[in-house]
Amino acid sequence: MKHASAGTGIDLTPAIDGWVGAQRWFAGKAHSPVLRSIGQWALPTDEAGVRIACHLVLDTASRFSTLYQLPLTERTAPLPESSALIAQTVGRDGLPRYVYDAPHDPVYAAALLRFITSAASLSSDDPGGVTARGELLRAGMGPDDSTPYSVTASRVISGEQSNTSIVLDVADEAGRPGRPVICKVFRVVAAGSNPDVSVQSALAGAGSRFVPEPIGAVSGEWTNPLSAARHSGHLVFAQEFLPGVDDAWRVALAAAAAGDDFSIPAHALGVATAAVHRDLDRVFPTVASTPDVINQLCLTMRERYRLAAREVPELAAHREAIEAVFARAKAAPWPRLQRIHGDYHLGQVLDVPGRGWVLIDFEGEPLRPLAERSLPDIPLRDVAGMLRSFDYVGATIAMRDPAAAPAAIEWAMTARAAFLLGYHAGDGDSQAGTAHAGQEALLAAFELDKAVYESIYEIRNRPTWLPIPLRAVRRLAQDAHAAAHSPG
Template sequence: MVLAHGHRLGTVISKLITMSADQTLPLAYAGGMTGNGLGSALPTDVSSWAARQRWFADTGRPVELSRVGCWSLPSGEPGVLIRTDCVLDAGDPRRTVYQLPVTERDVALPGAEAALITILTGADGRRRFVYDAPADPAYARALLLLMLRGGRSAPGPDGGSVAHGELLPTPLPGGSESGGSESGADGVEPTVVSSHVLRGEQSNTSIIYELAGPDGRVLAPVICKVFRALHHGDNPDVTVQSTLARAGSHFVPRPVGCVVGDWADPRTADGTARGHLAFAQEFLPGVEDAWRVVLDAARRNEDFTARARSLGVATAAVHADLAHAMPTAEPTAEIVGTVIDGLRARARRAVAEVPALDRYAPAIEAVFASAAEASWPRLQRIHGDLHLGQVLLVPGRGWVLVDFEGEPLSPLEDRTRADVPWRDVAGMLRSFSYAAGTVSREAPGRTGAVTAWADACRRAFLDGYSERSGRSLGEQRPLLDAFELDKALYEAVYEKLNRPDWLPIPLAAIDALLSQDVVPRSSAVRESG
């Protein structure tokens, strides 16, 4: 692997992060060589810990993780060493590569018992406390400085080097460029007052930073997402959001910086890979996601149509900026066939998994066949996994879309190709309906009223989207129906496997989609011809 170099963007501080010779993790954590040519194995305790984490894809069998890359950072604290391993489970047919950052401490870290991975004994006979690094303030600070300084990591004890940081400049209201945090505007590093891990995440690990300036003034907080499943190529969460921010969009958080690295990867043609390892951006504290806001409104039967309409406007504005700033593509017959084949394949898997869907098979195929013959819009980059949980309602600012990464375990190629904007719209429509289904499940006597409430929200969302985008459904209506059906089929499989008591919600949606018009017409969303 080639040593990555630091980048200088905007007002990045010129000082590089360097490593002293004694900042290498001791042999207690080194592990032994494997027989599969992938590099040294992690200690058994560490592999077992990783397999129990929510971000690990396969926990149904024993795992043995092997290193395919490693790098180190200075901790700034005596007795604390920082190391990140890129690891692969040779028994995983998908050959998923994970990022596993750890800190190793001579003395236990107070209050971090939940993050303790294992206690190892080094060759010197001394105990070493190994922690999941995002929960360790030493790692959190070093990672942020790597980005703010545009620095580079040092090789780990297995050799090679993986990471360098980049500050991501974004336009400010006055037209000047700055890094995503206030520190970038004047070249002065912020002080990390505190850091903690965001709870409840499944696919990645995010660190929340409270920052202060050199004069003690409180700065805007930052959130840094540490990607757990790694892919060769640019992560769309970084590239799409940064592109939107540079285009001046107010509907995404401002980016701060990212970490890019390289590792050995058996999934690539030459056995090496390079991609994003972490992404820091503006954090919006004390803000609820739209799912909670909408669900609360549905429970109280509060009129939400004005906000739903403005959310449609925000979604269309993001689509417009993406179409302007990123490549688009014609919907060729080959592309249309590939998309429809994907819908059909997922539908077959859903029918096989949920027997109650078998009676709908002919009607499902009819919806997809109609979509194949419909008029398709030009393809473009979209969010890809849009629903109410991916949107924040920020006081004084309005709607903000987040998490453009897509499904982390899906191939990066699938998550970065141009797609149909109606797919995002369908995801949002299903989300409004799911809020109604949730309330109906809680209070069956309110089913009729809350269904009407959701229909009004869906209609208002489509009105706002059509107003901002200039698109009306017209001949493309079969596309929206097909993508919404695809979402509902996915929900049915998910509920069958995870929450069987909730299965009636997507089943009712599928029945409605296949038997009646579930997207109420309006003056804005009109039929053509």
């Protein structure tokens, strides 16, 4: 296979296709990738015997022509005890070379942070080549903005599905540790500003205390061989790392398992969510909910239900009630559309001691096109996502111990109510978070839409979990039926 990078820097090996196909962040699970490099940018390093090349590769076997980022390190000597080896090749000198997935290589981590904090720029001699630019989003990494920091250790966070995040421990010239950094390497690359960078940076710039502090980013520019057009987008995002903290899912799950009341934390989470929505309403443009916009959003929900009922026959039993929920939402008053989180659940919130709840991962649903994830939407979509997350906590406990099911379901309902009260209390005068004021019909529709989406996911990936979203669909359908037949 001939790659666009052949003869410049590191040539990709045939082993790359198989390795990429086995990664959790590879989006084409139904096929084997056939990759073609459209170019690379070389990350500078002074480390002897190491070269770093960050390739952009097109999956030509995907009908979506997905573009991936593959940072690779080529070493003359192997890394000790590393499982990130992709291939062993032979260099032009006839000696062995070892090619690694670069995020697992400490040399790459140090070079990447240095590239970002120095706001460096790399241009290609080829007008159609890949270029990269480091962007510093805050002046320094220490208490005084002039303190230079170096990386003392790095590690990759396990379990991520759509990106690769590297935690970097840093120290100043005197060896004093600084605040750790986390660099998120975007694996699927798309043209445009990644909302994880733009949204979080805008919130931090607005003074929000509910998001981590951004440090910097890497932007790239490349030519799409399918259209010969020049594109640009984010490749990496660096922000402060909050060590030793649990996400809200683990905190809530532990509380539910112990039978501890979660009303106060859930209320505080509602307040934090409303505050973030209020800031997003202030720093990004909003869009009027015109009849065309409302019709399109309601049509999308109906279409998702129609397709889901084909895969999940149990959904068809509630067709009339579900249609009634969507009809009530269409007739309800709609707020203006604004930027939202887009993939909001308990796993996207950290419990930071002395600071409270901190929201992370504003990238939106990774499988949706980037252009869609950046569109204004209804804040109640985030609210509905969090309500479904509380339901999953209760259902998880009930699956572990059926005898605990009644208490677990009651725990979830109490947490949901406290979250909504906090969200309403933190709403202020903004229309960004009116979860109660005449918008119950809207919230019910978005929660139902989320449960329908979950039912598709569960039957495809975790069939034994399917009863969880089906229980929510049944409850929401019953509520709709009761509302339709209540006096007055």
